Amino acid sequence: MGIQGLLPLLKSIHRPTELKKFSGETLGVDAYGWLHRGAISCAIELAQGKPTRKYVDFAMNRVRMLKHFGVTPYLVFDGDFLPSKAATEASRSKRREDGKKLGLELLKAGKPSQAHQELQKAIDVTPEMARHLIEALKKANIPYVVAPYEADAQLVYLERQGITSGIISEDSDLLVFGAKRLITKLDQYGQCVEVNRRDFNACREVSFIGWDDRLFRQMAILSGCDYLDSIPSLGLKTAHRLLRKHKTVERIIRTLRFEGKHRIPADYLALFHQAEQTFLYQWAFCPTTKQLVNLTTLPPDLSPDQLSFIGSFVEPQLAQRIAVGDINPITKQEIVIPAPPSPRKRTASTAHRGSIMQSQSPRDTPKKPIDAYFKDYHRKPLAEMDPNCFHVNPGRVTNEGTQPIVFPLPRPYVDGADLSPPRTYLNGDRRSPRVLRRRTEPISNLLAGNGRSLASGSRRRTGGLEAGASHHPGNAIAGINPRPPKKARLCDDVGLRLSAEEKSKFFSPSGSKAQTARKGEGYLMSDDSIEEALKELPDVEGWSKQPDRRRTIAVFQGESGTLNNGENASSGSSADLAREILGTVIPGTPPKSALGRFSYIPNALPHDSRPTRTATRQGSISSMRSSLISLTPMSTSSSQPSTTRTTPPTQATPQLTPLQQLERKAVSRGKESPTSKLVVPRAPKRSSLGRMSLDSIPVNPAFVPLPPVDVAELEALNRPVGSEDLLVPESETEELEGPGLDNTVLTAKKASRRTMNLSQYRFTLS
DNA sequence: ACGTCGCCCACAT
């Protein structure tokens, strides 16, 4: 795994979000997790050497889901193992083999369940498997790249180059590599958690104020990472404290040795530096220049020769072929696919592990120019997205809070084309895939000639997403998707239980009817708007947490209770209900009934079980909602259907995220001069007024119904901001401060700010 | 009292 405990340490800056928020963006995806999860669904077949490609379906379902949300995935595959890792990997590989044998034996013994369990652990994601997925990606015109070494470095490189604007991964190592926006815990419904590097200063578990990337990286390494064994009893907190106190690793080690409390290897410092350099300079493939580059430009006094542990340089020609997937990054031989052309599941299977041959079959690889794969990512207009997406997320229902949450989900993103059976094998297990492949390397390895390696095991399991996106023209775009009607669901779910979801959330086999309904709705947007509103809730309040969502759900539930089941999506009464709700949400036409529901919802809602925030929220919720609804003129959204994304992302506006805002506060509180940052509030730049208005409202922003998708706004919000300092506190800031925050201290300030902001907004907005 | 480490439970399949 990456850095154990890192994400929990950053918990206060986790921003529960929805994938939809990233609509219009290209996000890097660690393909390993998806492949691994997909492989789990067919672990037995793989172990038996059967020609299955179910794992491709799994990954492609996720791809569709992303597309459904308007997100362009840029898949990044792992390449070769770092030198030091080779040995480790070999032993691991053997372990897998043993596990496989055990599993097969169990299978023969008539214990399929146990067999599968064992085989899952023995899953090995091979370059051939990656290649199969790549073939599917090519057909779907999805950008991808095979990293020369670790996908982590490649993902961060792409993000730094602006090729992607965020990274979907479960590996906390990415933050150590320098990822700016890490999107984790993505589930099949599009729910996820965003961790922004910029929010670090707002971290409440430990203070990162005054810290730079280097210190953060050192803290992580010091506590133990994939490239360096940890020092017993020295975790993140301690590493953080030590760094704060002594500033340099050298001093820390010297002190620790002096104290004699920890046992520190003689070569610890050397290994430490190797680990540090591995995070800094690991090789990545530059899609633009088509050659290997160091993640971070090497300083003049450093040459790749001195960094044997980051792997060796690969000639551009070869690197390029590896990058597109034609060559096995490990063996450096061509990957030959037996007979992939037929889309059906049953194509020839690749031998589990070694189907690397020398001859390449022409048909297998389309002869597109390599560039083609790197360059075009198409973005999907929101319009294409399926409007009806609400549905309950069963998983989250019980999740942290325990309360059921309802969300808008895109369901069937089904494109007809590639999908095999719409079945979603949704999430495979969540076991961390990467671990299998990579692991932390023992220090000894590092020392040993290579330096170190990196085997980072990561826990990557990307959240599941099963849905497919239907953007393709051929299919019926959004309307076509056969998914359970969102509306119905909302109602149902809300009212009923989350279970409503049923098996295929994204693809409902019979979904056609639902589709029609959606399209019909002029107001589809309404759905979207609702979704937005829902989404917002979480964001706003909580950027803190998910409980918010639940509430939301709860609200709906109250209503839904009356409603019918979600089954008849389009036609059902539930649908009507949904409409009503939507209407309420939507600015222009807020049905009273809807409002009423919202208002009373609070009551209905099961209160947040969570101790801290609950009280506040609940009390205010109803009022907030009503107020929000009435107050917020979401004009922006109302005018246009959510489905259409008209506005191009306006990026100029630096938007502070709630976390960032907190950060500022923290900073201001802290020593650093906050003034410039905090003071600067300027007129909101963002395109969407609606949002601002929302923010400005004293009420908890979470409850404000958002307008249908305001693409520009979303983008602006999400867009990486230039310098944090320069950013002006915006509406979002307020959100941060909203009830969602646990921090009591901040709360007071927040409240005050909101008010302030509101005034500002009003001026500006009006 | 805090932090780390180990055990138990769970999620999703």
Place this chain on the structure above:
DNA sequence: TGGGCGACGT
């Protein structure tokens, strides 16, 4: 496998 919770050690 990962997260949460409880116990032990500093």
